[in-house]
Amino acid sequence: MVYYFKSMPSGHTLFMGLDKQENEHLIKHGWPEQDIWFHVDNLSSAHVYLRLNPDEDWQLIPGDLLEEVAQLTKANSIKGNKQNNITIIYTPHSNLHKDESMDTGTVSFKNPKLVRKHYISKRNNAILNRLDKTRTIKxxxxxxxxxxxxxxxxxxxxxxxxxxxxxxxxxxxxxxxxxxxxxxxxxxxxxxxxxxxxxxxxxxxxxxx
Missing domain, CATH: 1.20.5 (Single alpha-helices involved in coiled-coils or other helix-helix interfaces)
Structure with a gap:
């Protein structure tokens, strides 16, 4: 299953897979030109994606939208959800590298210089509750x-x-x-x-x- 969320008030789509097997499908069938991949740095977590509009620059994501995606990513990490002061990394889908030698659900980067970081001090339940109300499943x-x-x-x-x-x-x-x-x-x-x-x-x- 793929879980979809709607950012408010921007209306952007966020989504993630149920498990690492479904992460493979998100990598394979994502939109390289618009999808931005998020993950907790140095910890296991869901692969969360933000789908930008065609004319938007991934390096200019508004701070409130960036925080929403980062909070969702943190909340879907077993260890990361329990910790304060963690870092979320993100990069365009087009920068993800995947080959047959890699474990299921894992990726690397074609260009590490295109990876950005977002710092989170603690969990924000208000953001997560708001996102959860928009959740749909496909x-x-x-x-x-x-x-x-x-x-x-x-x-x-x-x-x-x-x-x-x-x-x-x-x-x-x-x-x-x-x-x-x-x-x-x-x-x-x-x-x-x-x-x-x-x-x-x-x-x-x-x-x-």
Whole structure:
């Protein structure tokens, strides 16, 4: 099962797996561009994720939102929940490294420099009670389907963007072609046989004034 929570008042989604086996699914089917991974530093804990909006910078997470996710992470660590003065580490999902040699539910980092820390002095029950009231549960399959739906939407958006780009390029080529044609034909009607005859007649008339 995957547990979902809603941050208030920002509305951001937080989620975590039931156990280390489900952590594997969260790693595999998370959203690398938007999900931020949280864990208690140097202690066993749940893998908690914050899903940012597409235009948000993970290094500029508001302090109150960061505290909410950190409190949820602390509360879901057997040892960390009982201790004061602990550190929560977090990094983008895209920075997680996982290979077959690693134990179930464990990860490392592609770039350790992209890991940030958040200090918690003690448990905040008010935050945890508020989050618990928003809790919903989905299956791992539903979580996987969310990722598949996102991938489908991203591909469709990319196709639409490329189609729009091709149309814009075609319209620009047509504009250039039309402008060139107008330039080439701008004076063409001045040199028709009729206009040339009229012009010669005027010149002939002027010869005898």
């Amino acid at each position: 299956t791992v399959q539903e979580f996987k389907e969310e990722r598949e739906a996102k991938d489908d939407a991203d591909r469709e958006a990319l196709r639409a963007s490329k189609a729009q780009e091709r149309e814009s390029e075609w319209m620009e080529r047509e504009r250039i072609r039309d402008a060139k044609h107008r330039k080439e034909t701008m004076y063409a009607d001045l040199f028709t046989d009729e206009n040339m005859t009229q012009t010669n007649e005027r010149f002939n008339e002027d010869d005898f004034w």
